[in-house]
Amino acid sequence: MGVPILLAVTGAPWEADVVRRAEGAPGIRVVRRCVDIADVMAAAASGQARAVLLAEDLPRLTSDAIAALHSRRIAVVAMVDPSDNGEPSGAEDRLSRMGIERILPADVSAEDLGRAITDAVESGPPATVSHFAGGFVPYTGDPPNEPPRPYGEGTGRVIAVWGPTGAPGRSTVAVGLATELAAKGMPTMLADADVYGGTVAQQLGMLDETSGLAAAARSAGGGSLDVTVLARHARQLNSHLLVLTGLSRADRWTELRPTAIESVWLTARMLAPCTVVDAGFCIESDEEISFDTLAPRRNGATLATLEEADEVVVVGTADPVGLTRLIRALHELRAAVPSAKPRVVVNRLRSGPLGNTPAEAVAEALSRYAGVQAAALLPFDQAACDTALAHGRSLTDAAKSSKLRKAIQGLAAGVTADLLS
Template sequence: MSVPVLLAVTGAPWEADVVRRTERAPGIRVVRRCVDLADVMAAAASGQARAVLLADDLARLTSDAVSALHTRGIAVLALVDPTENGAPFGAEDRLSRMGIERILPADVSPEDLGRAVTDAVESGPPASLSHFGGGFVPLTPETAGNPQPVYTQGSGRVIAVWGPTGAPGRTTVAVGLACELAVKGVPTLLADADVYGGTVAQLLGMLDETSGLAAAARSASSGSLDMVMLAKHARQVEPHLLVLTGLSRADRWTELRPAAIESIWSAARMLAPVTVVDVSFCIETDEEISFDSLAPRRNGATVATLEEADEVIVVGTADPVGLTRLIRAIHEVRAIVPSVNLRVVVNRVRSGSLGSSPADAVGEALTQYAGVQPAALLPYDLNAVDTAMSRGRSLAESAKSSKLRKSLQQLAGTIAKELVG
């Protein structure tokens, strides 16, 4: 039985030749000639085709459209100018980054065309990432047959984990939260955007010199960043967790320009339902008034992330100095981003400098001086943190029953409910 195919090559200089070759191609049958992408999507929704053959310059063709076709079980093939040489940022490279699995020259023979369409249909969509409604699900034997939650396309939330100076545990919270969300089956992207000393890769045992975030920033600057490209720059460390590693050296901060960072978070919203970003402590903007001309902004990436984030988790420590810094930090971030949605997390809660009831002391101080209540109180659990750090693993893997891990589970559970609520 021949494979039903949609043909969308209207306006291409080689349209007539392609139509003749397609009609003579063995094993396939053109059920409809589409004039534009909207026509393709409408025909695909009707279920009348199993493959789409389109021109490389089809207007409004995006990775989202390709993903939507793959979701319907439709193979996507593209025809490019016969002189295309596959150069970087050329038509073939661009189509490949969109997730199109077969790219053929427009003068392909009818026999090769029929064979390519048949093979693409039999092989199914690419097996790297299966995109769906604003998220990703890595295809593994364990997840291939399981139904996944549906998220509204493009509505992924960006959560920035920030806090004052003094190492209050921003990275511990960011990594722990992202891992716990992933354990709950929420496709999550964890990004290290700390321009002063990111350590996400080290905490997860990913010791390499390549920065995924810097590579994504370069793609964004060149205009080539999309959802598929962002996924390629990230590394999968757990079934539902991708990680964009940070800068290997603090002096590379110039690679993370604010405009590129904004583009990255925009693409992240398409890739995953939730993106957790570990950012630097400093949000001062003094460098902007220290030069007559436009100055580089070391803290620009942090400020841009806070401005783009749907929510900022502010992390502080449960001691007199830490609480003072936390209260000041809450006022500072509100001044920088007045409309920000804050969620305050207090780390290293223990009896000692705050008396026998540290939780009550923390709540009273934050209510009186910042007008907020803590969303989570994380216990001081040095043994669990040391174990995870020494093994280069998350708390979910190395200290499953620790008190700190259980508190992070509760925080992740609250956020996960909000995502699908």
């Protein structure tokens, strides 16, 4: 009978030739012709095909759609115009970034076309890539029309800063950690991925009318995101620190699709040795929406960030309510993202709510109820935070000798040691 496929090459200059070859190719049979990706998804949902053959410029084609097709165990094969000199074209790079592994020239023979589609179906969807190896490329103030300069080789690390509801100080820790890593000479990118109320731009005195992360996600969805494009979307705070600003309004959360966010972090691994991400608090999964792979999920960006992160810095508050939330959050994180490697940070440590020995009380509670044997303790230092916020600067610049800044320095030193180990 042959492998049933969907054909979506409408509008391509070589449409007629491809249709003729596809209908005569051995081992496959065309069950439906589609006009755009929405038509493809509707046909795929019916279960009538095992592969899709599409044109490079198919309307509304995005990485989310490709991921949805792969989730249905449907192979995706793309066709591009043959390049003049045989070199890979820009279209091939864009399609590859979307997650399409099988890319054929439009003049492929019927025999080779049938063989390629059959092989794609037998091989199954591509495996999820968890790391993107390559050279680190920090953006160090080069002219905007020049690409970033290479920096060594290796795999960049992603550190997610996350914690429960109640404003335990996630953004303060994320900004402090990123600026301290940059102060040590490590090229670092700080990204604000809080879909409920990101404040990184405000804390650093930046105008945030345009979200760098949303722009990067749009580029990722269209398959055009690479190291140079990501560096262009980021803002340069100093010679070793890039900032990818977050959403200016919480109702724009639909712009941060999980698939696009994963692509942003994979590209970030090539941009800097370390990427620090300020993530939203909620990791609840909507069971009804999760059945629709194309439906937007507000917490999808946070879950994707935690799954991609090499380490999760979990921030809680040093008071009875904050510790209870922190302990519950640690259990929720282990259930939602079993692969997560948490580093616990207890913020706003002070005498009073936890008695005269707050450090001992924190250690006992975390050990007994969460199985955590060691946690970084950050002192309550409202004066230092007020000074930094008033000047729109980090603690590294605005309160260099504060107790809180020195404690975050110690946290950064521990993270650096793990990065270099």
